[in-house]
Amino acid sequence: MRDFLPAEKARRERVLAVIRERYRAHGFDEIETPVVEEYARLHAGIGGDNEKLAYNVLKRGLDADAIRAAADDPASLTDLGLRYDLTVPLARFYATNRGHLPSVFRSIQIAPVWRAERPQKGRYRQFVQCDIDIIGDGSARAEAELVVATLDTLDALGLEGGSVRINDRRVLDWMLDSFGFGAEERPGVLITIDKLDKIGPEGIVAELRERALRLGQGADSAAIDAFEAFLRRPITLEYHPYGERQIRKALPADAPDEIVSHLVGIGAAAAAARAATAGDEVAGDIPLVFDPFLVRGMGYYTGTIFELAHPSVDYSLGGGGRYDGMIGRFLGQEVPAVGFSIGFERIVDLVAEQTDAAAPAVVLVHDRDVPEAGLLALKAGLVRQGSRVRLEQRTKNLKALLERAASDGYTAFATVTAGTTADDLEVKPLG
Numbered sequence: 001m002r003d004f005l006p007a008e009k010a011r012r013e014r015v016l017a018v019i020r021e022r023y024r025a026h027g028f029d030e031i032e033t034p035v036v037e038e039y040a041r042l043h044a045g046i047g048g049d050n051e052k053l054a055y056n057v058l059k060r061g062l063d064a065d066a067i068r069a070a071a072d073d074p075a076s077l078t079d080l081g082l083r084y085d086l087t088v089p090l091a092r093f094y095a096t097n098r099g100h101l102p103s104v105f106r107s108i109q110i111a112p113v114w115r116a117e118r119p120q121k122g123r124y125r126q127f128v129q130c131d132i133d134i135i136g137d138g139s140a141r142a143e144a145e146l147v148v149a150t151l152d153t154l155d156a157l158g159l160e161g162g163s164v165r166i167n168d169r170r171v172l173d174w175m176l177d178s179f180g181f182g183a184e185e186r187p188g189v190l191i192t193i194d195k196l197d198k199i200g201p202e203g204i205v206a207e208l209r210e211r212a213l214r215l216g217q218g219a220d221s222a223a224i225d226a227f228e229a230f231l232r233r234p235i236t237l238e239y240h241p242y243g244e245r246q247i248r249k250a251l252p253a254d255a256p257d258e259i260v261s262h263l264v265g266i267g268a269a270a271a272a273a274r275a276a277t278a279g280d281e282v283a284g285d286i287p288l289v290f291d292p293f294l295v296r297g298m299g300y301y302t303g304t305i306f307e308l309a310h311p312s313v314d315y316s317l318g319g320g321g322r323y324d325g326m327i328g329r330f331l332g333q334e335v336p337a338v339g340f341s342i343g344f345e346r347i348v349d350l351v352a353e354q355t356d357a358a359a360p361a362v363v364l365v366h367d368r369d370v371p372e373a374g375l376l377a378l379k380a381g382l383v384r385q386g387s388r389v390r391l392e393q394r395t396k397n398l399k400a401l402l403e404r405a406a407s408d409g410y411t412a413f414a415t416v417t418a419g420t421t422a423d424d425l426e427v428k429p430l431g
Contacts, residue, residue: 026149030108033089053115095330138336140265163287167294180223194295366416
């Protein structure tokens, strides 16, 4: 958990303002949910490993005897917890407020979340998520809207050239079933497959064999052999843009037509939207890449899953997917839902520093003997004209004072002595 100095806070707010503006331009509406949710909701078995990282809130009013009595059952000591993502709170929000919302609801949530991570570079215990979600639309159009809005936001931040890796959890289930892995084995197998980018095909196969041996699952040997043969199959180098040929080429034969059609529909709709945004008359390519081994670890995903990539870094800048089963847990009936989250903490460091030329930021450097009334009148006059104004008493090291002001985002300065009037004020650029 971090403190942010003024310049860094201002930078973060500028980036957030762009994200909000682009999300709203695409028809999404911002909501706000509490930072705490009920313990049972946060630990319902749908948050994957994040549930283990949740910060839980001790019940109020427990005495020493009650705490000792519950020592073997930590869950009985808590009734609330800090949210570890924004999707679980959104599902609860929708179930609670559905009567006040449109049949297809497009939401924005931009807020901090908390996880008891081991602190390291790029991994924090408190961080901001920027989510857009569509609830009530089970068609490919919903995924396409999210892809287009996310890529448009990335472009607006000056990070052109982004792309989206895409897969479907149903494809993964079908593929593992075709190799011969039992349903009960698939969660563990998926954890291993998710490491493909890090340890390669040989590492994946070795880990699967070691795991099967450790668990005494000799029946999985044939399934691992089939998976290994698929990983080592000859692949032609011919290029296919995102579409049915690319998807079927990346999968075993006879992939389910319904799922393939859904993925193809996402690409077609997103391509048309991107082309229209660029002013093209014909729908062009969409920066989508089908990845049959994209897993994503959240247990609530039921269909399409995404990851946002950019050529400047070797890690994802966001992700999301379809979670059609989650809201039904709170509402008692199934409601389709899909979301995409930008990893704000990773993106903010990539965005080039910008200054807002339309809103001058002026430092008034004044002598000690300048009357307060006259000084504040000068400041108020500049504020009325649209400037941001800071008062600084002159120091011996004026250069250091102005350098600090510049680092805080100020672009100009003026000196004020006793008797200075608005007409006398000479504003000079910093730097």
